[in-house]
Amino acid sequence: MLELRNINKYYNPGTINEMCLFDNFNFKVDTGDFVSVVGSNGSGKTSMLNIICGSIDVDSGSINIDGKDITREKEYQRHTYIGRVYQNPAMGTCPDMTILENMSLADNKGKKYNLRAGVNKKRIDFYRSNLRQLNLGLEDKLHIKVGSLSGGQRQAMALLMSTMTPIDFLILDEHTAALDPKTAEIIMELTDKIVSEKKLTTIMVTHNLRYAVEYGNRLVMMHQGKVILDRNGSQKDNMEVDEILERFNEISIECGN
């Protein structure tokens, strides 16, 4: 179980631009949950992910995983059990390295990066079969640099790479936002497949309300650093996109838009 307790986070503290993002924010995710998070820009969705992953510090409060306090752990330490896919497809791969080298790098996560051969030849077939399930033909391009692939292909690789080794949490930060609708669909289906196969606890931030409704077993809407809607189980199954849209409109009216 992942738990954020009494999180306080201010941006630009002590200046005239001081902005309170989280004021006593609490959030819980049960093991095995697939949570979709929606909300307007600046509502704190991505900041929440950054706080969980350790990319930004909190002013006070604690982050706990299964009762263990990880607030003081550095970002790279937390990534031993967290996998993350970013909105920008370039963030999850190395453009100047080949597909094979990228896969090998990811495959070694959790082990030592020592003087043993970078590419383990015995694993090549495993990488091939992994890539084949993407249906993008990447399994025949092992020696091509990732930088020459399209955004969708890179994002598919990023997803594979971030979930290749055993992790507990998968963090998806608008990971289909930069893709065309068709590719986004493929990536979303792949995501769902991987999450259910590996039984990953997943938090997905998305602006695509249909994905939020269709995928996952819990839906959370955030606004100005607060959770304003939280549905799970059968409550969520009966939700419609229109219902969320309606809430969005209410928020906008409150803001005076």
Place this chain on the structure above:
Amino acid sequence: MSIIIGVLEQGMIYAMMALGIYITYKILDFPDLTVDGSFPLGAAVTAALMVKGMNPYLTLPISFAAGAAAGILTGIIHVKFKVRDLLSGIIMMTALYTINLKIAGKANVPLFSLENIFDNKVLDSIVPEAAAPYQTLVMILIILLIVKLLLDGFLRTRSGFLLRAAGDNPVLVTSLAKDSGKVKILGLAIANGLVALSGCVFAQWQRVFDISVGTGTMVIGLASVIIGVNLCRFLPRVKDTFAVLIGSVIYRACVAAALQLGLQANDMKLITAALFFIILCISMDRKKKVKAHA
């Protein structure tokens, strides 16, 4: 003939330094000015040890270690104290000037009368008389090849992969649960180790240590890397590390040609700067900093 041998000798000595710069500039994307201090550091360490009577071959690994230590310090200044990359290098370069003077004892240490890696009793007894003019060249070639092959090998290891990833996409290194700062420090250590090693060989080749020997190291190395990599880009299956060696020799050939044309040694810095500027403009390498794609 002697000019060609001289160009090859110098080019290959500086190639080791250029390989170091290749690591920081091309792989890590870190403009490391430490090299202007670590090149003479290698030379100073070598001079001090040789004057004390140490076996000249032992000065090679010791110089490498000294350079690596300098690189680690630059890395710590940058990573732990969050000083900008360029400034971290300048801090170390400035500090090393004094340190190099302290190590060598004075600004100019002649090594003419001492045995060195190219010229010693053991070597002279093995090498036949006829091959003597090429003795130095072959020795440099051997050292350079060992360095290049070791570096190529390292870049194929898991640690080498991580180093390449750290320059390419530090976010990925973090995602792999590794501290990208430590990887950077490792890269700077290896790079400055190579630069100091190059300084060590250079001092023995020139048979003198001079404190000013490091001035412009960064520019020479960068020019070599950029010339080599851009020339060899169109050739299939040429490794970047080999391209850097070619670049270094070509750079030396240009310098030798300029001197042959009657230019004074004092004009060289201005010409180097102009050459470097032109190379950068042609290669468009400066655009690399605008990382639109990553």
